[in-house]
Amino acid sequence: MTKPDDDLEYEKHGGFPVFEPADPGPGFGPFLASMRQLQDLAVSADPDGDTWVEAAARVDELVKLLAPFEAAEGVGPANRVPALPGAGSLLMPPYHVTQFDSDGVTLTVQFSRFHVGGNSAVHGGVLPLMFDSTFGMVIHATGRPISRTGFLHVDYRKVTPIDTPLTVRGWVREAQGRKCFVNAELRDPDGALLAEANGLMIRLLPGQP
Structure with missing residues (x-):
């Protein structure tokens, strides 16, 4: 990001910490890929009861393995590895x-x-x-400081399919002081509009969370 010449508060980011990219090592990417597959199976598998019992036991083992390493926000690699799908966050769909x-x-x-x-x-x-x-990425890409969502409106134009490569595009429509009005759209491989959104991003004041 580059500092806007007329923004004297740019470096303060309100009270929001500045998280740096993480380098968790080669195992984190495969772990995320496996976890995404597990999420899909968790909502689609239909085994017998004994298999569910075994699956729960195996998940418990994974929880026990990772629990001692639980870290604060901004310390763990989730959402801080731009090279990975969804920036390394299971919360997000796997975007690039x-x-x-x-x-x-x-x-x-x-x-x-x-x-x-x-x-x-x-x-x-x-x-x-x-x-x-x-919207948050647009704020960063266009050189505006950390902002919070004031509102977000979505219009659904067509059914959004799964297992299909889609494109999301976002841009600044208008900026007024602390306010930044942002637009975005989701399209299928043929360019058909599936959904579009508009919202307001508001720059944080110094010390504002």
């Missing part, structure tokens, strides 16, 4: 950034069984999450 500059951001994303709301369509509540994250 293809454009990140003053004109805005473009992402590719593919939703899976874990994100289904019904009838093989992506749950409507997942799309605001994707758009909100896109």
